[in-house]
């Protein structure tokens with residue numbers, strides 16, 4: 001059980017959630033003197049910066065963009081007098097990658113892991129009907145004992161620099177919304193939901209975890225606000241007659257109202273939108289409400305101009321509109337759990353999400369995308385520090401599943417991206433992570449991880465853990481690109497024949513395939529990097545997908561161009577986007593639209 005509730009902050013009859021988004025004071029701490037100079041009581045200077053946002057792309061100095069180390073935020077927060085007697089918390093949607101929180105100079109929380117929420121309890125510290133000072137020390141250094149993995153080096157000029165083992169820019173800061181919340185001391189802490197369909201009716205199994213012993217009542221309201229079912233007690237079953245199911249790209253949301261009561265008085269009330277649907281893997285099929293589904297969509301990033309990885313509500317809206325336009329039905333939250341508002345939107349729009357924990361870079365490489373395909377062995381899971389990494393990984397799995405388990409859009413857990421799997425020492429590590437996910441999710445959603453190029457049927461020691469086998473493959477890009485694409489196809493088919501021969505009786509999906517393409521480049525006949533080549537690459541790849549019945553989904557890499565570390569492999573970022581970073585289509589978008597709109601939902605059923 002986590003120390004704090006992961007429930008999304010909401011206003012209800014008993015709860016208050018006040019947004020602290022806006023300008024915060026900000027400063028870097030290059031010499032790491034913050035604590036010794038008492039910055040917890042107030043940070044130096046007058047610099048201000050927006051929250052939520054990554055700090056990197058606002059400034060014009062390269063030293064700031066590339067900064068690695070501690071940096072501090074500060075905000076004055078008014079706590080209303082009428083909140084006295086309640087539990088007062090500051091809730092961070094994310095602080096990348098680790099944070100220490102001080103309220104009025106007193107340390108109230110410490111959190112490691114940059115893509116999941118945490119709460120700083122300030123109940124015994126705050127002054128009521130007065131201003132209070134919230135100070136946060138954040139650190140963005142990369143290590144091999146926390147996810148995502150990488151190194152932090154010191155340059156000859158004395159400055160630190162992050163060297164990610166992964167292919168996205170190490171954006172950091174308070175990248176998601178911050179809330180000040182007041183909730184009753186006896187309150188709803190967590191909810192577990194599970195579904196069973198019975199003809200046109202449905203059963204909703206619920207468990208409410210509270211912090212006290214008072215009785216619990218629940219109500220299920222339909223989309224019009226009419227009561228569809230009710231229950232008594234912390235655990236029960238709601239019988240829903242003629243249930244409206246949550247369907248792919250045709251969502252229906254009920255609202256679950258949970259109340260802790262004392263006779264007629266409401267001690268606490270929490271509301272949650274839910275969707276009635278089941279998820280199952282049977283033989284080589286992925287079933288939603290018992291019906292086979294073929295996934296079409298993307299690996300994405302939270303990434304945009306200026307805000308970096310900061311939650312960008314306008315970009316989120318645009319992305320969903322583009323995904324609808326192109327005929328997608330799903331995406332993977334590569335390579336970290338996204339902002340909660342994105343799942344709320346997917347719930348509403350009926351998109352399927354493969355939810356990924358930030359376990360990326362579990363392979364020692366400074367050019368992940370290249371070295372991983374060379375067959376290099378790094379014995380990543382044999383380090384002395386592996387137990388520390390595993391602990392952090394398991395905690396992130398717990399936080400992710402606790403945060404996201406009640407979203408109908410979440411249909412699978414991705415527990416690693418492109419780890420080293422060719423070594424026996426990976427096996428116990430994988431077992432611990434996969435077992436933990438199974439234990440935490442009462443819906444027992446399928447688990448998966450994305451296999452790197454060299455995790456082939458003959459070499460991978462870990463694919464057996466996956467309920468859905470997910471492949472990241474770049475035949476025709478990193479392997480035999482351009483005029484050699486016919487060789488790439490032969491190699492690709494050979495690998496797929498190898499998987500087929502194993503007869504795993506599991507669904508396979510592609511969680512990555514793609515080719516870097518500059519929106520500015522056209523060339524007839526094609527060359528690599530031109531829009532023409534991206535089209536040819538897709539034609540070949542899709543033909544291979546269409547030849548194997550057990551392939552049940554395709555999520556192209558990437559939805560949009562995104563920022564990475566600079567280097568000879570990247571032209572101011574990764575350009576495998578179907579859309580540009582500004583969310584305009586490359587030529588290939590029209591090809592995908594044509595294909596995805598013509599594929600039936602139950603393709604290859």
Ligand code: GCB
Pocket residue numbers: 166167168335369417418472512557574576
């Ligand atoms: C991968 C990684 C992804 C990279 C991609 C690429 O396999 O999972 O993070 O961005 O390849 O474009 O090389």
